[in-house]
Amino acid sequence: MKEIKAIIRPNRLADVREALRHVHGFPGMTVSKVEGCSSPTRNPPTNHKQELLDYSPKVRVEIVADDEHVDALRAAIIQAGTTRHVGDGVVWVTPVESFDYLWKPAGQ
Numbered sequence: 001m002k003e004i005k006a007i008i009r010p011n012r013l014a015d016v017r018e019a020l021r022h023v024h025g026f027p028g029m030t031v032s033k034v035e036g037c038s039s040p041t042r043n044p045p046t047n048h049k050q051e052l053l054d055y056s057p058k059v060r061v062e063i064v065a066d067d068e069h070v071d072a073l074r075a076a077i078i079q080a081g082t083t084r085h086v087g088d089g090v091v092w093v094t095p096v097e098s099f100d101y102l103w104k105p106a107g108q
Helices: 010-021 048-052 067-081
Strands: 002-008 030-036 056-065 089-095
Touching (some): 067 089
Antiparallel strands (some): 002 056, 030 056
């Protein structure tokens, strides 16, 4: 199993969700509101006030999925989440050592 995490623009969330719903093996996702800032080497602040106000709202999407579905899910996030502008966000994948549901369907 792998965990896919993505930081995207809030206005791209509906498109990302719709794209993910069409991917075979999409198990669902967790969404959180977060704030982020760009690297100072890419967009250096010109004064102290700008440095303190450099944060912008983002959305963090988290998905735990079987290995065979990860590439398609990651591709769907990238395709639907991009605007081709600086600040679109990032996507990364990490291994999941163990995974358990807090509930189990009847009969399992």
